[in-house]
Amino acid sequence: MKALVKSKREPGLWLEEVVEPRPGINDVLIRVQRTGICGTDVHIDDWNDWARKTIPVPLVIGHEFVGEIVEVGSNVNDFHPGDIVSGEGHVVCGRCRNCLAGRRHLCAHSQGVGVNRPGAFAEYIALPMSNIWRHANSVDLDVAAIFDPFGNAVHTALSFPVSGEDVLITGAGPIGLMAAAVVCHAGARFVVITDLNPHRLKLAEKLGVTRALEARPSRLAQAQKDLGMTEGFDVGLEMSGSAQALREMLANMSHGAKIALLGIPDQDFAIDWRTVIFNMLTLKGIYGREMYETWYKMTVMLQSGLDIRPMITHQFPYAEYRAAFEVMRGGQCGKVILNWS
């Protein structure tokens, strides 16, 4: 089969002919239809420090996908050929304390699809049945292809109650944009999002935010005044990985505010811990999705009218992956999809 492979320990990805995976007794085999490109895939292509330390070579990469089941292992009863499914990108151990207690997203030994084990940028992928989410019939295939990052957005956005609250989101990348749509849908009063990239701020406006602001000092304080806010934001969603963004967020939160942190900083940095302590802030790190509560919420919010399609901006056939990765690097985009059909 055709697959996008990290086959050399140097920058680049190569479209190669590789052996089609065979499903084990507890696995399903999926014919991949569409995939989403994640920042992680760009890092693997670039071969940055993290990728060099993490990625076994050769490896089929990619973890955001939708496809159709074509074969199931002999132990699999609940999935059938023809089902339209996505895969949870973290394969958990099933035996650690958290897994045994049903808190699988907190597994101490999770393996990443397309990071530690073969991924989805291929014509076929085999995954354990415990990693499969069957989509509702009504699902849009482009949206289904990005349930993985959509799940990051939903997990973060719904970590704290947002109904009737004022929410600040830093970073209007694909995940920040989806989180903005989610908190609007979930009944926040004001949703303010910041970014450095005007193109992304435009996309945020399409998704219905109250204010999309260029990240500049004092813009947030001014926005609070303009909106008639007096005590700061109640909930913060950090989705940029930027030190500056988190510092500005901390300075604009109400006493007792809650902050969920998804963005991954590329190095250590200092924050004003006195603000955290004196203002009694709660900070929560977020990794991945809750299995499978987040997946359930994504499915039903789409059925109750949530629309994240405006942030899907580009589509390419898989053979044009080079152009797709260049669009991602340029940043003049929301989500970029590769079509494998």
Ligand code: NAD
């Ligand atoms: P992205 O890189 O496309 O988006 C980040 C955005 O933040 C960009 O648009 C950038 O312009 C903006 N930004 C940079 N500095 C800023 C600042 N000072 N203020 C406001 N915005 C600023 O990434 P994405 O795919 O949307 O993912 C968002 C973040 O979440 C990334 O850091 C990514 O690494 C991380 N991530 C975490 C998980 C997890 O499980 N924790 C999973 C996926 C992605």
Ligand code: ZN
């Ligand atoms: Zn575990």
